[in-house]
Amino acid sequence: MTTTLHHAPPEAPAEPMELFRIMLEDEFAAETTRLTQLTVCARRPRHGGYDPRILDGLITSARQRIAATAHALRRMSEGTYGVCATCDKPIPLGRLHIAPTAAHCARCAPARDRS
Numbered sequence: 342m343t344t345t346l347h348h349a350p351p352e353a354p355a356e357p358m359e360l361f362r363i364m365l366e367d368e369f370a371a372e373t374t375r376l377t378q379l380t381v382c383a384r385r386p387r388h389g390g391y392d393p394r395i396l397d398g399l400i401t402s403a404r405q406r407i408a409a410t411a412h413a414l415r416r417m418s419e420g421t422y423g424v425c426a427t428c429d430k431p432i433p434l435g436r437l438h439i440a441p442t443a444a445h446c447a448r449c450a451p452a453r454d455r456s
Protein backbone atom coordinates (compact mmCIF):
# COMPACT_ATOMS: atom_id res chain seq x y z
CA MET A 342 0.00 0.00 0.00
CA THR A 343 1.32 3.46 -0.91
CA THR A 344 0.41 6.88 0.31
CA THR A 345 0.18 9.98 -1.86
CA LEU A 346 0.26 12.43 1.05
CA HIS A 347 4.05 12.86 1.16
CA HIS A 348 5.69 16.21 0.55
CA ALA A 349 6.40 17.14 -3.06
CA PRO A 350 9.29 15.13 -4.55
CA PRO A 351 12.55 17.04 -5.28
CA GLU A 352 11.90 17.16 -9.04
CA ALA A 353 8.67 19.09 -8.40
CA PRO A 354 9.62 21.73 -5.82
CA ALA A 355 6.78 23.39 -3.98
CA GLU A 356 6.33 27.14 -4.13
CA PRO A 357 8.85 28.70 -1.70
CA MET A 358 6.10 30.00 0.60
CA GLU A 359 4.46 26.56 0.64
CA LEU A 360 7.82 25.00 1.54
CA PHE A 361 8.38 27.50 4.38
CA ARG A 362 4.84 26.88 5.65
CA ILE A 363 5.56 23.12 5.77
CA MET A 364 8.91 23.77 7.53
CA LEU A 365 7.23 26.04 10.08
CA GLU A 366 4.35 23.64 10.74
CA ASP A 367 6.81 20.74 11.17
CA GLU A 368 8.91 22.80 13.57
CA PHE A 369 5.85 23.94 15.50
CA ALA A 370 4.72 20.31 15.93
CA ALA A 371 8.23 19.10 16.87
CA GLU A 372 8.81 21.88 19.44
CA THR A 373 5.35 21.37 20.94
CA THR A 374 6.14 17.66 21.40
CA ARG A 375 9.53 18.57 22.89
CA LEU A 376 7.98 21.07 25.32
CA THR A 377 5.41 18.48 26.42
CA GLN A 378 8.16 15.92 27.10
CA LEU A 379 10.34 18.45 28.97
CA THR A 380 7.35 19.58 31.06
CA VAL A 381 6.65 15.95 31.99
CA CYS A 382 10.32 15.56 33.03
CA ALA A 383 10.17 18.74 35.12
CA ARG A 384 7.31 17.26 37.16
CA ARG A 385 9.08 13.96 37.78
CA PRO A 386 11.09 13.26 40.93
CA ARG A 387 14.66 14.55 40.41
CA HIS A 388 13.44 16.24 37.17
CA GLY A 389 13.65 12.99 35.21
CA GLY A 390 17.43 13.02 35.64
CA TYR A 391 17.93 16.54 34.16
CA ASP A 392 19.88 19.29 35.84
CA PRO A 393 16.97 21.63 36.81
CA ARG A 394 18.73 24.71 35.40
CA ILE A 395 19.41 22.98 32.09
CA LEU A 396 15.84 21.72 31.98
CA ASP A 397 14.57 25.28 32.61
CA GLY A 398 16.76 26.54 29.77
CA LEU A 399 15.47 23.84 27.40
CA ILE A 400 11.86 24.62 28.33
CA THR A 401 12.44 28.35 27.81
CA SER A 402 14.07 27.78 24.42
CA ALA A 403 11.27 25.39 23.31
CA ARG A 404 8.69 28.04 24.31
CA GLN A 405 10.60 30.72 22.38
CA ARG A 406 10.80 28.50 19.28
CA ILE A 407 7.05 27.79 19.50
CA ALA A 408 6.27 31.51 19.88
CA ALA A 409 8.58 32.46 16.97
CA THR A 410 7.09 29.75 14.76
CA ALA A 411 3.49 30.71 15.64
CA HIS A 412 4.37 34.35 14.93
CA ALA A 413 5.85 33.43 11.51
CA LEU A 414 2.75 31.38 10.62
CA ARG A 415 0.56 34.32 11.60
CA ARG A 416 2.61 36.68 9.38
CA MET A 417 2.15 34.14 6.60
CA SER A 418 -1.64 34.21 6.99
CA GLU A 419 -1.56 38.02 7.11
CA GLY A 420 0.58 38.21 3.97
CA THR A 421 3.54 39.91 5.66
CA TYR A 422 5.79 36.83 5.86
CA GLY A 423 9.18 37.27 4.20
CA VAL A 424 9.09 41.07 4.53
CA CYS A 425 11.45 42.74 7.03
CA ALA A 426 9.49 44.14 10.00
CA THR A 427 11.89 47.08 10.25
CA CYS A 428 12.75 48.22 6.72
CA ASP A 429 9.85 46.60 4.78
CA LYS A 430 12.25 45.08 2.24
CA PRO A 431 11.91 41.43 1.17
CA ILE A 432 13.95 38.99 3.25
CA PRO A 433 16.15 36.94 0.86
CA LEU A 434 14.84 33.38 0.36
CA GLY A 435 18.27 32.00 1.32
CA ARG A 436 17.94 33.60 4.75
CA LEU A 437 14.42 32.20 5.18
CA HIS A 438 15.72 28.71 4.31
CA ILE A 439 18.25 28.98 7.15
CA ALA A 440 15.90 30.79 9.54
CA PRO A 441 12.25 30.31 8.46
CA THR A 442 11.05 32.27 11.51
CA ALA A 443 13.14 35.37 10.63
CA ALA A 444 11.09 38.57 10.87
CA HIS A 445 13.98 40.83 9.85
CA CYS A 446 16.50 40.98 7.04
CA ALA A 447 20.12 40.30 8.05
CA ARG A 448 20.83 44.05 8.18
CA CYS A 449 17.99 44.84 10.63
CA ALA A 450 18.11 41.63 12.73
CA PRO A 451 19.17 41.92 16.35
CA ALA A 452 22.78 40.66 16.65
CA ARG A 453 21.74 37.40 18.36
CA ASP A 454 19.48 36.47 15.39
CA ARG A 455 22.08 37.11 12.71
CA SER A 456 22.89 34.17 10.50
Ligand SMILES: [Zn+2]
Nearest residue numbers: 425428446449
Ligand atom coordinates in the same frame (compact mmCIF):
# COMPACT_ATOMS: atom_id res chain seq x y z
ZN1 LIG B 1 15.41 45.11 7.19
